Amino acid sequence: MSEQGAHLSVVATADGWTVEGEIDAHSADSLAKALSQLPNVPKIVADFAGVTFMDSSGLRVLVDAAMQATDAGKTFAIANPQVAIRRVVEISGLSGLLHFID
Amino acid sequence: MSLQRPSGERGSVSLVSDFETYDDGVDVIVPLNPRFASMLRTVTASFGADTGFSIDEIDDFKLALTEAFSMLIVGHGGNRARASFAVTAAAMSVRLSLESGDDLDVEPDELALAILRAVVDSYEIGNVAITLTKRATETSLLGG
Numbered sequence: 001m002s003e004q005g006a007h008l009s010v011v012a013t014a015d016g017w018t019v020e021g022e023i024d025a026h027s028a029d030s031l032a033k034a035l036s037q038l039p040n041v042p043k044i045v046a047d048f049a050g051v052t053f054m055d056s057s058g059l060r061v062l063v064d065a066a067m068q069a070t071d072a073g074k075t076f077a078i079a080n081p082q083v084a085i086r087r088v089v090e091i092s093g094l095s096g097l098l099h100f101i102d
Numbered sequence: 103m104s105l106q107r108p109s110g111e112r113g114s115v116s117l118v119s120d121f122e123t124y125d126d127g128v129d130v131i132v133p134l135n136p137r138f139a140s141m142l143r144t145v146t147a148s149f150g151a152d153t154g155f156s157i158d159e160i161d162d163f164k165l166a167l168t169e170a171f172s173m174l175i176v177g178h179g180g181n182r183a184r185a186s187f188a189v190t191a192a193a194m195s196v197r198l199s200l201e202s203g204d205d206l207d208v209e210p211d212e213l214a215l216a217i218l219r220a221v222v223d224s225y226e227i228g229n230v231a232i233t234l235t236k237r238a239t240e241t242s243l244l245g246g
Contacts, residue, residue: 007140022140022143024136024139024140024168024172025168025172025175026135026136026137026139026140053143053161053164053168055165055168055169055172055217056169056213056214056217057172059213060213083158084161087161088165091216091217091221092213092217092220093216
């Protein structure tokens with residue numbers, strides 16, 4: 001299953017999703033729709049290697065997904081984030097909720 | 103340079119660059135619709151690169167402008183915004199307002215404000231405009 005917006009692509013993988021493009025108010029709904037269905041694995045991974053931009057609307061989607069995963073007894077991690085993505089999470093004070101793996 | 107479509111055309115975009123009139127600035131007029139945020143980021147990237155800002159500084163400014171643009175959309179979606187970019191030797195700024203010049207109805211949330219505080223040197227959410235200013239570091243001005 002995949003979601004595709006004007007400048008965002010979300011493709012489901014065995015343990016999560018591969019996300020590419022820019023996440024803003026225009027594309028966040030597509031991301032939210034894709035991430036609303038958590039995969040049935042204990043460790044969920046969103047591969048962000050191809051994400052070049054994310055604003056607060058994207059952060060809200062990721063926080064919702066992480067909290068949903070926690071409620072389901074799963075972990076949620078963002079893999080391979082670019083510097084700009086890592087920075088927006090850190091400056092927003094959400095590092096405690098959104099974990100990175102490289 | 104001037105690219106102008108009829109102002110009443112739905113979804114139309116106006117880009118005006120007149121170095122004499124705008125004192126080395128650029129005005130971009132876009133519909134207050136989320137899909138036009140990426141266009142403002144593109145202008146920011148081009149403008150910042152031309153003025154010697156580092157990639158990280160330009161990324162910060164793109165993020166701030168996107169947050170400010172989203173604030174305007176919440177209260178004024180369907181209207182048109184004017185983004186006035188200006189640059190000096192040491193700073194880049196943008197003034198985001200309604201094309202009509204009407205007062206703003208903006209209620210930013212804490213997450214957006216936290217981002218603004220972190221990525222620009224100053225911001226002001228005024229009655230008629232949101233203004234963002236980012237100063238270049240000495241390193242970027244030296245091309246390092």
